[in-house]
Amino acid sequence: MTSGQTKGIKQTAFVYVPDTFDAASMKRRKTHHYERYENGVDYVFEAIDLGGTKGYMTGQGRGIQSGDILTLRQNHQLISYQVETIDYYASPDDMWVALLVKIQVSKE
Template sequence: MSHIRSGINLNVILLLLLNFLWNRQKQQKQQTYDYTECVCGCDYAFEPVDNLTKGYMTAQFKGIKRGDYILLKNGSNLYRYQVEEIDYYSEPPDMWIALLHKVVQD
């Protein structure tokens, strides 16, 4: 009987550990990438959609992922977007296209 009880305890411990690791991975902080000093059309391409509330951006920089933030500047206006979807090209491997949505500033 004690053998069954220790097996259950081991399963509970394993499930708790997996749950902890899963939640820790989900809680990784989003990064913010500043493109305000970059030149649109040269360093990156941005195609606005829905009156700048969304847009498609293509650029080269490794490590950007879904949920990250991108800062863009248009004239004197500063825009903060969040990466909704991102796809990396196979060649070059650090080039990507992403669907961004504008984050409303408080």
């Protein structure tokens, strides 16, 4: 091949992505419904403040990620929490512990 020829070379488009780009914030949040389950039996929720606006929850289920919403039934109310952080156990691999922040309360 002589100079100036590009025989058999594919052109590739490169896209600059700035360091401040947050791919996680671009994903669609999922809502996981735990309202039919019972606290202390199917999962454990422990408030870490007096108002119950934050708490740790240990439960089971796959595919839960930071930013997702968990809906729980507490004292005849449906309460939605956003997952701040979540860590999965090694065994069983669908068990996790998450830090939750309350975002909405609804009457049944």
